[in-house]
Amino acid sequence: MPVAEPGLGVETVDLATTPLRELNARLHAPDLAPRWRIVNPHGAHAVAVGIDAEVEVDVDGHVGYYCAGMNKRATVRVHGNAGVGLAENIMSGAVCVDGYAGQSCAATGRGGLVVVHGDASARCGISMKGVDIVVRGSVGHMSAFMAQKGRLVVCGDAGEALGDSIYEARLYVRGEVTSLGADCVEKELRDEHVAELRDLLAAAGVAGVQPGEFRRYGSARRLYTFDVDHAGEY
Amino acid sequence: MCGIVGLFAKSADVEERLGAHLGAMLAQMADRGPDSAGLAVYRDPAPPGATKLSLFSEDPAEDWEAVAGALEAHPDVAVVASHAVVLLDADAETAQRRVRERRPDLRVMSAGERIEIFKEMGNPRDFVERFALDAMHGSHGLGHTRMATESRVTTQASHPFSTGLDLCLVHNGSLSNHNRLRAELRREGIEFQTDNDTEVAAGYLTWRLREGASLDEALRGCLDDLDGFYTFLCGTADGFAVLRDPIACKPAVLAETDDWVAMASEYRAIAVLPGAEDAQVWEPEPARVYAWERAKV
Numbered sequence: 001m002p003v004a005e006p007g008l009g010v011e012t013v014d015l016a017t018t019p020l021r022e023l024n025a026r027l028h029a030p031d032l033a034p035r036w037r038i039v040n041p042h043g044a045h046a047v048a049v050g051i052d053a054e055v056e057v058d059v060d061g062h063v064g065y066y067c068a069g070m071n072k073r074a075t076v077r078v079h080g081n082a083g084v085g086l087a088e089n090i091m092s093g094a095v096c097v098d099g100y101a102g103q104s105c106a107a108t109g110r111g112g113l114v115v116v117h118g119d120a121s122a123r124c125g126i127s128m129k130g131v132d133i134v135v136r137g138s139v140g141h142m143s144a145f146m147a148q149k150g151r152l153v154v155c156g157d158a159g160e161a162l163g164d165s166i167y168e169a170r171l172y173v174r175g176e177v178t179s180l181g182a183d184c185v186e187k188e189l190r191d192e193h194v195a196e197l198r199d200l201l202a203a204a205g206v207a208g209v210q211p212g213e214f215r216r217y218g219s220a221r222r223l224y225t226f227d228v229d230h231a232g233e234y
Numbered sequence: 235m236c237g238i239v240g241l242f243a244k245s246a247d248v249e250e251r252l253g254a255h256l257g258a259m260l261a262q263m264a265d266r267g268p269d270s271a272g273l274a275v276y277r278d279p280a281p282p283g284a285t286k287l288s289l290f291s292e293d294p295a296e297d298w299e300a301v302a303g304a305l306e307a308h309p310d311v312a313v314v315a316s317h318a319v320v321l322l323d324a325d326a327e328t329a330q331r332r333v334r335e336r337r338p339d340l341r342v343m344s345a346g347e348r349i350e351i352f353k354e355m356g357n358p359r360d361f362v363e364r365f366a367l368d369a370m371h372g373s374h375g376l377g378h379t380r381m382a383t384e385s386r387v388t389t390q391a392s393h394p395f396s397t398g399l400d401l402c403l404v405h406n407g408s409l410s411n412h413n414r415l416r417a418e419l420r421r422e423g424i425e426f427q428t429d430n431d432t433e434v435a436a437g438y439l440t441w442r443l444r445e446g447a448s449l450d451e452a453l454r455g456c457l458d459d460l461d462g463f464y465t466f467l468c469g470t471a472d473g474f475a476v477l478r479d480p481i482a483c484k485p486a487v488l489a490e491t492d493d494w495v496a497m498a499s500e501y502r503a504i505a506v507l508p509g510a511e512d513a514q515v516w517e518p519e520p521a522r523v524y525a526w527e528r529a530k531v
Contacts, residue, residue: 064501
């Protein structure tokens with residue numbers, strides 16, 4: 001995703017001098033400027049949360065927890081690292097991080113696209129409900145835990161218990177998977193999955209990665225309803 | 235909740251300003267733990283044959299010169315708010331026994347060659363001022379801001395907890411099997427001063443180290459023997475180690491540059507350090523011990 005050039009029509013907000021609530025209130029106002037640049041975030045929490053507008057927001061530096069949470073329609077790019085809960089419950093639009101993302105990235109996301117160019121930590125995509133997530137690096141343990149819908153693409157490795165208690169999300173991992181969680185199994189990578197991966201990688205702006213290099217994982221569908229034969233896996 | 239910070243200097247500049255940096259980090263974590271704050275700093279090794287003790291007195295008008303006399307300590311006592319750092323020409327056991335026998339009203343916060351521990355109730359920002367962290371140098375240090383959940387807000391239940399000579403522990407989380415473990419450790423001769431859960435973790439490490447385990451082994455033992463949530467930061471004479479429980483719900487961020495290694499509950503505590511923008515930043519994996527040590531001279 002290209003970076004917004006400074007210039008006409010770009011609203012710049014310095015978090016070293018502007019209170020966070022003021023920034024977020026301005027981003028929630030009607031008729032806001034189409035392009036925003038936020039500087040000096042210094043790890044602040046809740047930067048650019050709850051936007052519901054077709055705007056582009058560039059954040060220069062590292063952010064803390066819940067950046068771009070509940071995002072709707074906006075494109076938010078973080079030129080740094082993001083802490084816990086990046087794009088939590090994202091509804092639509094796109095959130096992109098140049099660096100790493102902390103744990104619970106895109107948790108419960110219902111739609112839109114989340115791109116992490118570095119690694120994402122534990123529980124990436126936990127309880128995802130329709131969001132697409134593309135991680136250029138690796139993801140930590142218990143990623144896609146109870147994932148219900150959407151797609152998680154990991155170009156690196158996945159930690160322990162990937163896709164534990166997964167419902168219908170599709171998981172693609174290019175590297176090693178330390179272990180699969182309960183009811184998560186490897187599935188055949190068919191042509192339609194390769195095509196889907198090609199689209200997702202293109203949308204995320206990830207180059208140098210071939211869609212055919214991934215393996216697909218998903219639900220074995222044994223835990224949907226309680227079955228005493230599987231009691232040990234719940 | 236609670237906040238943890240740690241800083242390990244890799245350059246002379248950072249050593250010189252270690253206390254100022256740790257103070258800034260603690261202030262950032264004040265919201266995570268407004269009840270009390272504490273700091274362990276490693277610096278100025280005691281001369282050979284001597285032991286350094288950090289002492290705490292509840293009496294704000296404590297006569298520390300008289301304390302030094304009573305303990306046969308070096309006369310140049312470093313008084314820091316409610317605490318004082320004293321040097322005794324004795325081994326650590328003798329030095330601590332002398333305090334117990336001659337001044338049982340004082341509390342030994344730390345003992346060793348390099349370690350100094352200061353901790354106090356109240357807002358961490360006030361702690362940073364009161365204990366003049368800005369003026370402290372050191373090779374490495376760790377700090378804590380406490381939001382009490384498992385026991386009362388007292389100075390004794392504040393972190394860091396001493397776990398043996400030149401060793402200490404700070405903790406974010408809560409342990410659920412601390413009562414039984416405390417009883418078991420008491421049978422092993424480990425003493426406890428509070429009903430605090432972290433003190434049990436500290437006592438556990440003390441016991442394992444006493445039984446000959448390395449710090450790495452003792453920390454790995456936590457994975458089997460402690461039940462609950464924890465991010466631990468453990469200080470040693472030469473560095474520090476980080477461990478998160480296997481679920482890793484409690485936050486932790488590590489960062490490293492050519493000049494320092496830092497650990498904190500949140501990135502914003504690291505953002506105040508020079509060069510933080512360009513640091514390598516990552517979250518430690520669960521159930522894995524991360525350790526940094528100064529090169530031995």
